[in-house]
Amino acid sequence: MIVAKNITKQFGKLKALDNVSVNFQRGECIALLGPNGSGKTTLIKSLLGMVVPDGGTIHFDGKLITKEWMYRSNIGYMPQIGRYPENMTIKQVIDMMKDIRKESNKEHDEDLVNSFGLHKIMHKKMRTLSGGTTQKVSASLAFLFNADVLILDEPTAGLDPLSSELLKQKITREKQNGKLILITSHVLSELDDLVTEVFYMQEGKLSFHKKLSALKEETGERKLSKAIAKILSTQEA
Amino acid sequence: MKKILKYVIVDIVQNKIVLIYTLLLLVVCLSVFNLENNPAKGLLSLLNIILIIVPLICIIFSTIYVYNSAEFIELLVSQPLKRSTLWLSIFSGLSASLSFAFLIGAGIPILLYHADATGLTMIIMGLFLTVVFVSIAILAASYTRDKAKGIGLSIMLWLYFSLIFDALVLFFLFQFQDYPLEKAMVFLSFLNPIDLSRIQILLQMDISALMGYTGAIFREFFGTTTGIILSFTGLLTWIIFPLIISLKKFNGKDL
Numbered sequence: 001m002i003v004a005k006n007i008t009k010q011f012g013k014l015k016a017l018d019n020v021s022v023n024f025q026r027g028e029c030i031a032l033l034g035p036n037g038s039g040k041t042t043l044i045k046s047l048l049g050m051v052v053p054d055g056g057t058i059h060f061d062g063k064l065i066t067k068e069w070m071y072r073s074n075i076g077y078m079p080q081i082g083r084y085p086e087n088m089t090i091k092q093v094i095d096m097m098k099d100i101r102k103e104s105n106k107e108h109d110e111d112l113v114n115s116f117g118l119h120k121i122m123h124k125k126m127r128t129l130s131g132g133t134t135q136k137v138s139a140s141l142a143f144l145f146n147a148d149v150l151i152l153d154e155p156t157a158g159l160d161p162l163s164s165e166l167l168k169q170k171i172t173r174e175k176q177n178g179k180l181i182l183i184t185s186h187v188l189s190e191l192d193d194l195v196t197e198v199f200y201m202q203e204g205k206l207s208f209h210k211k212l213s214a215l216k217e218e219t220g221e222r223k224l225s226k227a228i229a230k231i232l233s234t235q236e237a
Numbered sequence: 238m239k240k241i242l243k244y245v246i247v248d249i250v251q252n253k254i255v256l257i258y259t260l261l262l263l264v265v266c267l268s269v270f271n272l273e274n275n276p277a278k279g280l281l282s283l284l285n286i287i288l289i290i291v292p293l294i295c296i297i298f299s300t301i302y303v304y305n306s307a308e309f310i311e312l313l314v315s316q317p318l319k320r321s322t323l324w325l326s327i328f329s330g331l332s333a334s335l336s337f338a339f340l341i342g343a344g345i346p347i348l349l350y351h352a353d354a355t356g357l358t359m360i361i362m363g364l365f366l367t368v369v370f371v372s373i374a375i376l377a378a379s380y381t382r383d384k385a386k387g388i389g390l391s392i393m394l395w396l397y398f399s400l401i402f403d404a405l406v407l408f409f410l411f412q413f414q415d416y417p418l419e420k421a422m423v424f425l426s427f428l429n430p431i432d433l434s435r436i437q438i439l440l441q442m443d444i445s446a447l448m449g450y451t452g453a454i455f456r457e458f459f460g461t462t463t464g465i466i467l468s469f470t471g472l473l474t475w476i477i478f479p480l481i482i483s484l485k486k487f488n489g490k491d492l
Contacts, residue, residue, distance in 0.1 A: 050311075073317035
């Protein structure tokens, strides 16, 4: 569904992405992992067209994304740090997004808006919201349009345990609906029962991209965190 | 395009600055016309004020507006929208609201006190200057991420077009005063949108006779239909050229 070939991106002297190729298929839930600054967010932003790669190609459903922009109507994106026009209320932001994405004749999925209790604080301005509440708005917007692909950049960072559990349940439900889900997170324990594939990056390069089951089998570990620790230590050795 | 334009314009109107700008223009125009007994003299004083205020406010407001919409731009870039649509909507929204402010603030008083070809030329030139400086402002804003640098660059550009350029031209004139420079002057005036509009308005006012031999050359060139068409083309180029460069810049920008 999403195929990228040899994408490279340089920020000044720093190589954020170095010849990364990906192949993400429908129905998978992929964990994008790697240390801070390993290029995860840059990769996500390149897929979304927010960052323009210096080299390489990205195809979405067989179409080159540089020529096409409508493909983004199939993506729900939750940024790591959501920034919103400060003077707009939550309701205005949600209505604006609905207005802009009107053509994607799908039904709106307001599950998260309701379960996060955002419908009760619709009149609040974005500027007055706490970090966690802003994250809730970002999450609600990502799921609102029933998109086929969900890209979640550290979705649970900053959320309270209850909300983060609600979000995880929602992700599991959407996974069962056969959507492609990309998640980055540093909390490996919460990814254990969610993901089907692991995509590990280091210093802008792809270290490995494996099925979770294969990874566990290879290392003989049952926990994702231990499996990754083991594979990294064998790679270094 | 229409949808985004709607959000941009609503946002600008909610921002009180444009309203204050309208009132400022209105107060300046009315007081100038009431201070002079002769509306023609009033128009001349107004000319100098408009040639300074309109570019200044348009360039600074537009630059700041683009930087303040960083969140809005970031939010919409990940949505199914063409980047050019977003950028052109911001440009059109700024141009439309500032032009409207100029029409209300300066257009109405001019039409009330001096509704003839000269007044009309002045309104049209004011509108052109508005859009030209919005275009230059978004070019400056697309060049750097740093808000302070961007605004600084805008102010420098305004200073250049209002003062420094004329000083350079004068310097050039004195250095080469032994040569016939009238043709060169016509060419040089195309390099500054403010000069282009000033010349058009002055020619309408029939005081070019006061400008000596260069004035006569200007009259000969800019007074003809070809000259008028050329100077409008010049102003249009000043709108389109910066806009296209800024669009290219924005399309390749990382957000």
